[in-house]
Amino acid sequence: MKRMLSGIKPTGQLTLGNYIGALRNFVNYQDDYEMIVFIANLHCITEYQDPEDLKKNLTDAVALYLACGLDPNKATIFLQTDVHSHAELGYIMACNTYLGELNRMTQFKDKSAKGEKNMTAGLYTYPCLMAADILLYDANYVPVGEDQKQHVELTRDIAQRFNNKYGETFVVPEPLIAKVGARIMSLSDPSKKMSKSDETNKGCIYLLDDLKAARKKVMSAVTDSIGIIQLDKENQPGLYNLIEIASALSNRSMEDIVKEFEGQGYGKLKGYVADVVCAELEKIQTRYHEIIESRQLETILKEGAAKAAAIADPKLEEVKKKVGLEIKY
Numbered sequence: 034m035k036r037m038l039s040g041i042k043p044t045g046q047l048t049l050g051n052y053i054g055a056l057r058n059f060v061n062y063q064d065d066y067e068m069i070v071f072i073a074n075l076h077c078i079t080e081y082q083d084p085e086d087l088k089k090n091l092t093d094a095v096a097l098y099l100a101c102g103l104d105p106n107k108a109t110i111f112l113q114t115d116v117h118s119h120a121e122l123g124y125i126m127a128c129n130t131y132l133g134e135l136n137r138m139t140q141f142k143d144k145s146a147k148g149e150k151n152m153t154a155g156l157y158t159y160p161c162l163m164a165a166d167i168l169l170y171d172a173n174y175v176p177v178g179e180d181q182k183q184h185v186e187l188t189r190d191i192a193q194r195f196n197n198k199y200g201e202t203f204v205v206p207e208p209l210i211a212k213v214g215a216r217i218m219s220l221s222d223p224s225k226k227m228s229k230s231d232e233t234n235k236g237c238i239y240l241l242d243d244l245k246a247a248r249k250k251v252m253s254a255v256t257d258s259i260g261i262i263q264l265d266k267e268n269q270p271g272l273y274n275l276i277e278i279a280s281a282l283s284n285r286s287m288e289d290i291v292k293e294f295e296g297q298g299y300g301k302l303k304g305y306v307a308d309v310v311c312a313e314l315e316k317i318q319t320r321y322h323e324i325i326e327s328r329q330l331e332t333i334l335k336e337g338a339a340k341a342a343a344i345a346d347p348k349l350e351e352v353k354k355k356v357g358l359e360i361k362y
């Protein structure tokens with residue numbers, strides 16, 4: 034069975050974008066792949082997080098993973114810091130990455146271009162830690178949203194370089210981008226990605242949003258004045274995004290949805306999208322509350338970390354040996 038690995042960085046509450054672009058796919062993959070998913074808490078602190086908020090977000094993320102259908106009997110689920118090899122291999126990977134490569138990472142470039150202050154060294158070297166996360170497990174596939182593709186490509190370069198320098202060590206992973214829903218856009222500004230760091234809060238649906246609030250966000254989503262229901266991503270990005278959301282959640286094709294609402298007003302279509310979104314959120318939230326109350330998170334994470342470490346720790350030892358980081362007695 035091929036191995037698949039992905040991580041999520043809960044620096045805020047998980048969003049519908051995370052669900053459609055990532056989580057939901059993990060659930061579909063867990064039957065056909067050996068699935069490893071982890072909460073990338075070390076990645077979270079590349080930017081300051083209030084410690085209490087961070088703790089809550091990490092806990093919610095695990096509970097939401099499970100609520101969305103990830104099954105700890107099928108997939109390995111753990112917290113990054115519970116497996117120490119990540120940080121250690123991350124450093125070794127940083128020593129095998131060139132500044133020029135990190136300078137090309139668009140996520141970092143965008144943040145510096147915006148003139149963000151107090152950017153940390155951790156944020157800059159973050160792709161090296163991400164490479165370690167992936168390479169420790171010899172993952173064949175890495176399912177991510179569009180925005181993370183470049184980081185997986187860098188991981189491939191680092192792996193190939195390491196293999197050439199030190200001998201065959203790592204499996205070179207492939208990014209896996211879902212066809213529908215790889216980039217869900219903000220409901221209030223369809224030129225931007227739906228993001229948990231949305232300042233106005235209007236464009237982003239959180240998985241734990243109150244259903245009424247979620248419905249309101251969909252109903253007031255920004256569309257256009259063209260007034261025709263069709264698939265025109267360029268001129269009607271807001272409408273396209275709504276149809277894409279409904280399609281991803283209902284497993285219907287976007288064309289099929291257009292056919293049903295053709296010739297009708299945007300309000301009707303929005304009502305349908307809101308129904309689909311709220312039904313999905315309700316299902317997830319019910320499970321989420323059951324999981325939080327059942328207090329099983331600690332055991333699941335402990336068992337997940339033990340399973341993960343059994344793969345990661347020997348890999349790190351192999352790397353250290355190859356690099357020459359040991360004393361000969």
Ligand code: ATP
Binds near residue numbers: 214
């Ligand atoms: P944000 O920009 O909201 O902080 P992120 O991409 O930096 O999000 P994560 O929460 O770690 O951080 O994202 C987890 C996964 O969800 C990644 O694979 C990412 O590509 C995917 N993802 C995040 N937002 C969206 C979106 N709007 N549409 C599709 N996929 C998304």
Ligand code: LTN
Binds near residue numbers: 041042073175176
């Ligand atoms: N960088 C990713 C989260 C992440 C990840 C990973 C994803 C950290 N390590 C390894 C896939 C594989 C993000 O910001 N979404």
